[in-house]
Amino acid sequence: MVKNLLITENLNLWFGEDHILKDISINIPEKKVNAIIGPSGCGKSTLLRCFNRMNDLSGARIKGNIVLGGKDIYKEKIDVYDLRMKVGMVFQKPNPFPKSIYENVAFGLKIKGIRNKNLINEKVEQSLKNVWLWDEVKDRLHKNAFDLSGGQQQRMCMARAFAVGPEILLLDEPTSALDPKSTNKIEELIVELKKKITILIVTHNIAQAGRISDFTTFLYLGKLIEFGKTEEIFTVPRDSRTEQYLTGKFG
Amino acid sequence: MKVREIKEFLGINILRSTIIISMVFLILFLLLIFIKGFSVLSLDFLLKAPKNGMTEGGIFPAIVGTFYLTMLSVIIAFPLGVLSAIFLVEFGKPKWFINIIRTAINTLAGVPSIVYGLFGLAVFVTLFNFKVSILSGALTLSILILPIIINSSEEAIKQVPYNFREAAYGLGASKRQVIIKIVIPAALPNILTGAILSVGRAAGETAPIMFTAATFFTRRLPKSIMNEVMAMPYHIYALMTEGSFPEKHVPIAYGTAIVLLMLVLGINLIAIIIRTKMRRNKKW
Numbered sequence: 204m205v206k207n208l209l210i211t212e213n214l215n216l217w218f219g220e221d222h223i224l225k226d227i228s229i230n231i232p233e234k235k236v237n238a239i240i241g242p243s244g245c246g247k248s249t250l251l252r253c254f255n256r257m258n259d260l261s262g263a264r265i266k267g268n269i270v271l272g273g274k275d276i277y278k279e280k281i282d283v284y285d286l287r288m289k290v291g292m293v294f295q296k297p298n299p300f301p302k303s304i305y306e307n308v309a310f311g312l313k314i315k316g317i318r319n320k321n322l323i324n325e326k327v328e329q330s331l332k333n334v335w336l337w338d339e340v341k342d343r344l345h346k347n348a349f350d351l352s353g354g355q356q357q358r359m360c361m362a363r364a365f366a367v368g369p370e371i372l373l374l375d376e377p378t379s380a381l382d383p384k385s386t387n388k389i390e391e392l393i394v395e396l397k398k399k400i401t402i403l404i405v406t407h408n409i410a411q412a413g414r415i416s417d418f419t420t421f422l423y424l425g426k427l428i429e430f431g432k433t434e435e436i437f438t439v440p441r442d443s444r445t446e447q448y449l450t451g452k453f454g
Numbered sequence: 455m456k457v458r459e460i461k462e463f464l465g466i467n468i469l470r471s472t473i474i475i476s477m478v479f480l481i482l483f484l485l486l487i488f489i490k491g492f493s494v495l496s497l498d499f500l501l502k503a504p505k506n507g508m509t510e511g512g513i514f515p516a517i518v519g520t521f522y523l524t525m526l527s528v529i530i531a532f533p534l535g536v537l538s539a540i541f542l543v544e545f546g547k548p549k550w551f552i553n554i555i556r557t558a559i560n561t562l563a564g565v566p567s568i569v570y571g572l573f574g575l576a577v578f579v580t581l582f583n584f585k586v587s588i589l590s591g592a593l594t595l596s597i598l599i600l601p602i603i604i605n606s607s608e609e610a611i612k613q614v615p616y617n618f619r620e621a622a623y624g625l626g627a628s629k630r631q632v633i634i635k636i637v638i639p640a641a642l643p644n645i646l647t648g649a650i651l652s653v654g655r656a657a658g659e660t661a662p663i664m665f666t667a668a669t670f671f672t673r674r675l676p677k678s679i680m681n682e683v684m685a686m687p688y689h690i691y692a693l694m695t696e697g698s699f700p701e702k703h704v705p706i707a708y709g710t711a712i713v714l715l716m717l718v719l720g721i722n723l724i725a726i727i728i729r730t731k732m733r734r735n736k737k738w
Contacts, residue, residue: 260623288626298617301640311625314635360621367626 205232208401209254209371214267216249216258223249225425227267231371231418236393236402238416238433240409242454245422247405251373254403255290256283272370288315291364292373296380297356299348299363304331304340307348307359311367330362333399334392354385358392372396374404378411390415409449413437421445487715491708499709503673508693509702513710518675519588519683520717523667524657526592526679527599532649534596535603539645542604543611544633563601567661570598574666588679591667598662599652606648610641643732650725654718660687670696686714 209231216224223246231237239247252258253269256276269276276286288311299307308327317323327344331337336358340351348359357377364372374393378386393402393415406412412419412433419433421442429436429445440446448454455463502512546552574594584590614637622632638645660668668688676683690707697703 255624257620257624260620284626284628286626287624292624294617294620294624296617298615298621300618300621300636310622310627310635314622314625314627314631363621363625 205235207231208233208272209403210268210270211253212268212270214250214253214269215265216246216253217264218261223263223425224253227422227427229420229427229430231401231403233401234397234399235417236397236404236415237418237420238412239403239405239420239422240407240412240448241422241428242448243407246425247422248375250422251292251375251403251405254371254373255287255292257287257292259283288367289369290371290373291367291369293357293360293364293375293377295376297353297360299351299356299359302348303345304348304351304359305344308363308366310363315367326366327362330365331359333365333396334358334362335388336362352385354381354388357381357385357389361389361392369400371401371403374402376405376407379407386411409454421448423448484715487708487711491705491710491712494705494709495712500713504671504706507699508671508697508706509699513684513686513689513706513713515672515675516684516686516689516710517713519668519685520657520687520714522588522676522679522683523591523595523663523685524653526588527595527656528649528653530592531596531600531603531652535600535649536607536645538600538604539607539611540633540638542608544629544637559601559604562597563605567598567659568664570594570662571665573597574662579666585680586665586667586669586682588667588676588681588683591663591683591685592679594662594666595656595659598659599656602652602655603649606651607641607645610644610648611637613644614640643729647725647729650721650728654721657721658687658714658718660691663688664691686710686717690714 207230210229212228214224214227215222227250239250241247249258249263253265254271254276258265265277271286271290274281300310302310305327308330309323312323312326328337328341331340336355339355340359343350348356351359357380361372361377378389381389390411393404396402397417404412404416416433418431419429419436420427421429421436421444423444429440429442431441436445437449440449496512499512500517501514503515504513505511542552542555571594574590574597578584578590578593579586582590584593618636618640619632622636627635663685667683668685669682670684670688670692672682672684690710693703693707693710697707
């Protein structure tokens with residue numbers, strides 16, 4: 204029996220007059236890789252950004268509920284900053300801060316108010332090990348993060364999100380700016396990470412969703428078309444639009 | 455030759471000649487100042503006070519005065535300007551209010567400097583009763599350079615890529631933390647360049663300090679910011695308008711101009727070096 208960690212109920216979202224997400228109700232199971240797929244402009248990134256309330260920054264209007272571990276994250280009393288530590292995010296383009304690798308990974312801990320040097324060192328090491336980067340960077344932790352390759356930068360960004368101990372990791376097309384070799388490594392990493400954490404990944408790459416995800420959500424024009432086990436959706440889609448998208452008829 | 459080729463030939467050479475004309479004027483300008491002022495330059499000129507009715511000695515008090523005025527004005531204007539820029543970029547709401555502030559800043563930037571002098575006289579010297587002093591002069595100069603610092607800081611802050619902010623918000627940073635830990639450090643090289651360029655501007659202005667800080671002659675160096683001082687630009691002005699021995703005073707005025715030019719040039723050079731160094735570390 205899979206436990207649902209994240210539930211959305213009749214989620215609607217508008218940017219100004221544009222109705223971006225329409226009545227979306229899904230259950231995100233715990234410690235699985237959940238892929239969100241769909242053609243450009245279908246709202247998949249916007250949906251992802253609902254889960255850590257990043258849409259707040261661009262003035263989105265939201266109706267409906269999003270419940271994380273039994274708590275509605277759009278209730279007034281919730282601490283958004285706390286939420287964003289619990290729900291980590293990695294973006295499409297690797298976006299390290301213009302600081303050292305160490306400072307990048309320690310950033311979240313420092314803004315949390317942690318001052319204990321040993322604890323920070325330990326967490327930085329742990330987080331970098333989690334993303335298989337430790338051996339590659341342990342001798343140059345204090346070098347600028349921009350000196351890393353694109354793939355390394357992206358894994359460092361994952362480590363940075365990891366350091367503050369999230370329950371969920373949101374990945375917004377994390378490999379779209381990377382070469383095949385780095386992509387491969389990150390895919391392997393994602394599969395490994397689901398032992399510890401719930402993963403939501405938005406991807407343009409249908410094959411990628413097929414390779415690494417346990418569950419797939421297909422969005423089209425802001426609507427949820429289909430949600431289910433990846434193997435079922437990829438082999439016997441219930442909706443004709445899903446089948447057309449997966450076979451490349453549009454998208 | 456075809457018409458098209460003739461047109462091209464003419465076009466390029468018109469552009470070339472405009473550059474040459476402006477270069478000729480610049481070189482002529484520097485050359486004349488050096489020829490007229492070179493004779494008085496010496497170590498004593500830099501390190502001694504004027505004597506014998508300004509016909510001999512150096513300009514040390516004026517160098518010190520300009521240094522104090524400039525530094526104090528930047529110390530006042532820098533935090534004000536940078537904080538205003540942060541407000542304008544990061545908290546700029548509502549839009550109409552920000553537009554009014556921007557217009558005010560740009561108008562301020564366009565006000566003739568003598569008007570600043572009158573303003574400083576009315577407000578700092580008379581109303582606040584700071585008298586003719588370094589403080590009054592520096593406050594007047596700080597208003598003059600405020601728009602420069604605000605505009606350059608604003609540009610610097612705007613240039614910080616949005617994805618740095620996004621990454622920081624995504625890690626649970628508050629707006630204050632994003633600004634202090636990410637935006638300001640990333641914008642700092644360009645903010646500093648703007649500030650250093652404004653130092654050059656403050657050092658060279660005459661009109662704002664004429665009524666508020668500068669005196670024609672004082673043998674002693676200022677003991678506090680409530681003293682009046684000699685200053686290089688005003689020294690030049692005074693020698694040229696009130697000097698009764700032109701054959702002695704004019705070369706001293708040009709000599710002072712050379713020192714002032716070198717100072718401003720040096721400051722700009724520092725700004726350029728800082729910028730190049732920091733840009734080399736900047737990978738975004």
